[in-house]
Amino acid sequence: xxKDYSLMKGNEAIAEGALRAGCRFYAGYPITPQSEILEYxxxxxxxxxxxFIQGESEIASMSMIWGAAACGERVMSSSSGPGYxxxxxxxxxxxxxxxxxxxxxxxxxGLGDGEITEGQDSYWEATKGGGHGDSRQIVxxxxxxxxxxxxxxxxxxxxxxxxxxxxxLSDGAISxxxxxxxxxxxxxxxxxxxxWAITGYKEKNATKVKVTNMDRTIGHEAWNELMRxxxxxxxxxxxxxxxxxxxxxxxxLVAYGISARVCKSAVRSARAQGVKLGLIRPITVWPYPDQxxxxxxxxxxxxxTVEMSISSQMAPDIxxxxxxxxxxxxxxxxxxxxxxxxxVAYCKSVLAGNENxxxxx
Amino acid sequence: xxIRKKPEMINQQVGWCGGCGHGIVQRLIAECCEELGLxxxxxxxxxxxxxxxxxxxxxxxxxxxxxxxxAAVATGIKKVRPEANVYVHAGDGCSYVIGLAETCYTAxxxxxxxxxxxxxxxxxxxxxxxxxxxTLLGDKTVSSVKGRDEKTAGKPFDMLKIIETFDIEYAARxxxxxxxxxxxxxxxxxxxxxxxxxxKGFSIIEILSPCPTNWKMSPVDxxxxxxxxxxxxxxxxxxxxxxxxx
Ligand SMILES: Cc1ncc(C[n+]2csc(CCOP(=O)(O)OP(=O)(O)O)c2C)c(N)n1
Ligand code: SF4
Numbered sequence: 001x002x003k004d005y006s007l008m009k010g011n012e013a014i015a016e017g018a019l020r021a022g023c024r025f026y027a028g029y030p031i032t033p034q035s036e037i038l039e040y041x042x043x044x045x046x047x048x049x050x051x052f053i054q055g056e057s058e059i060a061s062m063s064m065i066w067g068a069a070a071c072g073e074r075v076m077s078s079s080s081g082p083g084y085x086x087x088x089x090x091x092x093x094x095x096x097x098x099x100x101x102x103x104x105x106x107x108x109x110g111l112g113d114g115e116i117t118e119g120q121d122s123y124w125e126a127t128k129g130g131g132h133g134d135s136r137q138i139v140x141x142x143x144x145x146x147x148x149x150x151x152x153x154x155x156x157x158x159x160x161x162x163x164x165x166x167x168x169l170s171d172g173a174i175s176x177x178x179x180x181x182x183x184x185x186x187x188x189x190x191x192x193x194x195x196w197a198i199t200g201y202k203e204k205n206a207t208k209v210k211v212t213n214m215d216r217t218i219g220h221e222a223w224n225e226l227m228r229x230x231x232x233x234x235x236x237x238x239x240x241x242x243x244x245x246x247x248x249x250x251x252x253l254v255a256y257g258i259s260a261r262v263c264k265s266a267v268r269s270a271r272a273q274g275v276k277l278g279l280i281r282p283i284t285v286w287p288y289p290d291q292x293x294x295x296x297x298x299x300x301x302x303x304x305t306v307e308m309s310i311s312s313q314m315a316p317d318i319x320x321x322x323x324x325x326x327x328x329x330x331x332x333x334x335x336x337x338x339x340x341x342x343x344v345a346y347c348k349s350v351l352a353g354n355e356n357x358x359x360x361x
Numbered sequence: 362x363x364i365r366k367k368p369e370m371i372n373q374q375v376g377w378c379g380g381c382g383h384g385i386v387q388r389l390i391a392e393c394c395e396e397l398g399l400x401x402x403x404x405x406x407x408x409x410x411x412x413x414x415x416x417x418x419x420x421x422x423x424x425x426x427x428x429x430x431x432a433a434v435a436t437g438i439k440k441v442r443p444e445a446n447v448y449v450h451a452g453d454g455c456s457y458v459i460g461l462a463e464t465c466y467t468a469x470x471x472x473x474x475x476x477x478x479x480x481x482x483x484x485x486x487x488x489x490x491x492x493x494x495x496t497l498l499g500d501k502t503v504s505s506v507k508g509r510d511e512k513t514a515g516k517p518f519d520m521l522k523i524i525e526t527f528d529i530e531y532a533a534r535x536x537x538x539x540x541x542x543x544x545x546x547x548x549x550x551x552x553x554x555x556x557x558x559x560x561k562g563f564s565i566i567e568i569l570s571p572c573p574t575n576w577k578m579s580p581v582d583x584x585x586x587x588x589x590x591x592x593x594x595x596x597x598x599x600x601x602x603x604x605x606x607x
Binding site for chain 1: 401402403404406409416417420421422423424425426427430433434435436437438440441442444445446447462463465466470
């Protein structure tokens with residue numbers, strides 16, 4: 001067994017996971033609760049032979065990682081809340097240029113400047129957003145410090161495999177907690193292995209690399225086809241989730257990130273009290289794990305989404321995935337991390353017929 | 362008059378309007394890169410504005426940076442490919458208006474790239490709107506139809522006066538309105554590329570350039586305006602030459 005473990009914060013695990021995945025260029029701008037990613041990179045990037053830049057803004061940092069990505073380097077940036085908004089420009093451009101990059105969004109609560117506390121209300125922005133134009137980004141949601149490291153590591157693989165932006169959608173709670181974490185093996189990335197990357201060191205007659213908007217060399221028809229195929233292939237192959245005690249469940253909770261951790265303890269606690277709860281925990285939220293909902297057992301009476309937001313941002317995805325086959329309820333705790341026993345009480349109340357189904361609008 | 366041989370680095374016809382300064386700038390860039398033997402090392406970062414046309418016509422690696430962010434994109438490239446000859450060819454709207462922060466911070470970090478800013482006093486690509494940094498007071502544009510008014514739009518500012526206060530390698534302004542100034546501008550560009558070749562810091566060369574289409578003037582009258590009006594506000598000179606090792 002890999003003995004290479006540490007006690008780390010979620011944010012540090014994201015940063016170390018990135019470095020071990022061969023990330024050698026990071027640019028970012030501080031914002032709570034993700035600043036430790038930037039700080040960790042500032043401390044450890046140079047010793048791995050990489051480049052760290054504290055940019056003048058989120059927008060500039062994105063453009064820097066874009067330039068570096070175009071050179072074939074493994075690149076990363078990170079932000080939160082209002083800073084993540086500013087990343088959207090860069091996401092759209094990276095998608096337009098078919099460049100791989102990893103971006104961590106450690107969600108905080110609220111609109112505008114919101115709060116610096118934990119939250120889960122950037123789901124829409126991460127899964128349906130990504131700037132102007134239609135593109136899709138892979139979005140991975142860690143639920144532990146271990147997953148902060150593992151999913152970041154995976155994000156680099158997937159970004160590379162599909163030439164796409166991969167987003168780590170973490171939350172303030174997961175990213176700020178300290179846990180034991182086994183670290184993945186360090187690998188070195190070869191930035192010179194791609195024929196599409198800018199090198200600037202060419203033979204006289206070698207083809208020159210042009211990195212352009214929506215790949216202008218191939219025409220719009222071919223471009224549309226390329227992108228559509230990419231999204232479909234990712235959708236078909238990269239759905240990830242965890243089932244927890246769903247086989248005989250009466251009620252299935254659906255949650256990711258910190259909420260999913262609370263749900264797990266709620267499932268255990270409820271079962272100890274004779275109430276059969278189960279949990280589907282999406283790990284990718286784009287592609288949404290539709291497959292997880294294909295064989296919901298007969299015993300299930302309803303689904304309950306558990307999120308830290310005002311409206312359920314995930315509800316439409318759950319309804320589509322479950323093909324509206326079960327009623328959907330919502331336990332929406334806004335800026336508070338859901339509490340195990342309150343959640344169990346809510347589920348009992350749903351089963352007793354005392355709650356209204358979630359309004360999805 | 363001796364006719365200069367067209368650089369091989371230019372491999373297609375370009376898409377700029379007749380009489381546009383961008384074409385002269387591109388030609389000078391190509392001449393400098395060839396004369397310095399840098400073509401195979403060169404990476405161009407062009408703005409998504411009128412400079413964009415250069416991406417296809419120059420035979421070197423290239424990337425189209427977003428409007429405003431070219432200096433930041435070039436920073437990423439230079440950090441990953443330090444041996445490459447990385448230059449930016451962008452407009453004054455890109456570099457001094459929307460991308461003011463990116464330009465200033467690239468200078469402040471003294472990133473060893475060559476930044477070339479075409480000062481045509483207008484937003485060319487989008488059809489001739491006022492440039493808050495460079496449109497002269499009184500100049501008529503489609504977004505200042507009565508002429509730029511200080512009360513509503515403030516005054517133009519000389520960006521090189523700001524940038525020269527940073528610890529950078531080189532800052533200079535050239536102009537394109539006659540052969541003498543074109544040759545002088547070429548020397549400035551060459552210096553900018555040599556600085557990069559020699560491992561020195563950030564170089565910026567701004568070039569006073571005409572946009573006959575959006576100024577709604579003939580190419581010849583545009584050149585006269587450049588000399589008689591624009592140069593009064595934006596003097597042609599070397600602003601900074603650190604001349605040091607870095
Ligand atoms: C974020 C953003 N805002 C606006 C535009 C539209 N736009 C494209 S080029 C341009 C202005 C170009 O002016 P300048 O940089 O001076 O270059 P020129 O075309 O005059 O050479 C604008 C506003 C854009 N592409 N992106
Ligand atoms: S619009 Fe102006 S700057 Fe653009 S190509 Fe035409 S003349 Fe040149």
